[in-house]
Amino acid sequence: MSTEMNQEPFDGAQGKPGDDRAVDLVLRPQNWDDYVGQDKVKRNLKVILGAALKRKEACDHLLFFGQAGLGKTTLANLVALELGAPLRITSGPALEKMADLAAVLTNLNAGDVLFVDEVHRLNRLIEEVLYPAMEMRKLHLVVGKGPAARTVTMDLPPFTLVAATTRPNLLSAPLRSRFGASFKLDYYEVVDIEAIVRRSARLLGVQIDDKAISIIARASRYTPRTANRLLRRARDYAEVHGTGVIDEAAALKTMEMLEIDELGLDSHDRRILEIIIDKFGGGPVGLATLGAAMNEDAGVIEDVYEPYLMSIGLLTRTPGGRKVTEAAYQHLGRSHQAKML
Numbered sequence: 001m002s003t004e005m006n007q008e009p010f011d012g013a014q015g016k017p018g019d020d021r022a023v024d025l026v027l028r029p030q031n032w033d034d035y036v037g038q039d040k041v042k043r044n045l046k047v048i049l050g051a052a053l054k055r056k057e058a059c060d061h062l063l064f065f066g067q068a069g070l071g072k073t074t075l076a077n078l079v080a081l082e083l084g085a086p087l088r089i090t091s092g093p094a095l096e097k098m099a100d101l102a103a104v105l106t107n108l109n110a111g112d113v114l115f116v117d118e119v120h121r122l123n124r125l126i127e128e129v130l131y132p133a134m135e136m137r138k139l140h141l142v143v144g145k146g147p148a149a150r151t152v153t154m155d156l157p158p159f160t161l162v163a164a165t166t167r168p169n170l171l172s173a174p175l176r177s178r179f180g181a182s183f184k185l186d187y188y189e190v191v192d193i194e195a196i197v198r199r200s201a202r203l204l205g206v207q208i209d210d211k212a213i214s215i216i217a218r219a220s221r222y223t224p225r226t227a228n229r230l231l232r233r234a235r236d237y238a239e240v241h242g243t244g245v246i247d248e249a250a251a252l253k254t255m256e257m258l259e260i261d262e263l264g265l266d267s268h269d270r271r272i273l274e275i276i277i278d279k280f281g282g283g284p285v286g287l288a289t290l291g292a293a294m295n296e297d298a299g300v301i302e303d304v305y306e307p308y309l310m311s312i313g314l315l316t317r318t319p320g321g322r323k324v325t326e327a328a329y330q331h332l333g334r335s336h337q338a339k340m341l
C-alpha cells in the first residue's frame with residue numbers, strides 16, 4: 001500500500017500520466033494569490049476554512065470535482081496550508097484493501113487533512129468503512145474470520161477529508177452526502193490561463209512574448225496543467241531551434257509539431273469527431289459503439305475527451321447518443337454533403 005499519490009490523473013488528449021511531474025510541482029501555486037481564477041470557489045472555501053479555524057475545530061469534509069488538470073490537488077494543498085495542517089495524500093485505487101484504509105486513518109494526527117484523489121475509484125467495501133470514519137470518527141475493523149470474527153472499533157482523531165474526482169456521478173449518494181461542501185472547478189477563462197502561463201514562464205526563467213502567451217492559452221483547453229505543458233514544449237522548441245525566447249513563431253511551430261489546432265484539439269480529439277462523421281453519419285452514436293469503433297475505452301472517451309469537445313460546442317449529447325455539431329463540420333473543413341455520401 002502506498003499513501004503517496006501514485007497516479008497522476010490522465011491529462012486530456014495531450015499528455016501522459018506523470019508527464020513532467022517534477023516541473024508540475026515547481027509550478028504548483030503555494031498560496032491563494034498565485035491560484036489564478038476560480039474566484040467563487042476560493043471565496044466560498046475561505047469562508048468555510050475561516051469558520052473552522054475560528055471554532056478551532058476540524059473543517060468539514062470537502063469534495064472537489066472537475067476535469068483533470070484544473071487545480072483540485074493544488075486546492076487541497078492550499079486547504080491544508082490554510083488550516084496549518086499537513087496534507088496526507090492517497091488515492092481511491094491505492095486504498096484497495098481494508099488494511100490500506102486502516103493504516104492511513106490510524107496514522108492521522110488531530111487536524112490533519114487527508115487528500116483522496118480519484119475518490120470515485122474507491123471500492124464499496126472501503127467506502128462503507130469510510131462512512132463512520134467521516135461522520136463519527138470511528139473505525140470499525142473486522143478482526144479474524146468465520147465464527148471467531150469480531151468487530152473492533154477505534155476512535156480516530158478529528159481530521160478533514162478532501163476528496164477529488166473527475167467523475168462525481170460515479171460517487172454513491174451516501175458518500176457524497178458525507179461531504180460538508182462540494183466545489184466544481186470549471187474550465188478557466190483565457191485571461192486566467194494567460195496569467196498562469198506568464199507566471200510559469202517567470203518561474204521557469206524563460207522569456208515569452210504576449211502573442212506566444214495568447215497562442216498557448218488558446219490551445220490549452222482552458223486547463224492550467226495543459227497550458228503549463230504546452231509552455232514547456234514551446235521552451236524546448238525555442239531552445240533547440242531559436243534563441244531560447246518563446247515568440248509567436250516558436251509557439252505556432254510547437255503547436256504544429258504537437259498537431260494541436262487553434263481550438264486546442266489534438267489528433268485524437270479530431271479522430272473522435274471524424275469517426276462520428278465518417279462512420280456514423282455525424283451521429284447520434286452510443287458511447288459504447290463509438291468506443292468500439294475507436295478501439296478506445298468508452299469511459300476514457302466520456303471522462304477525458306468529450307467534456308472539452310462538448311464545452312466548446314463541437315459535440316452534443318442527445319437521447320440517441322453523441323452527435324457532432326455544425327461547428328464541428330466547419331472546424332474540420334467538412335461539409336454535410338460528405339455525410340450524405
Ligand code: ADP
Binds near residue numbers: 027029073164196224
Ligand atoms: P488536478 O488535481 O485537478 O488534476 P492539479 O492541482 O494537479 O490539477 O493542477 C495541475 C497543475 O496546474 C498544477 O501543478 C499547477 O501548476 C497548475 N494549476 C492548477 N490550477 C491552477 C491555478 N488556479 N492557478 C495556477 N496554476 C494552476
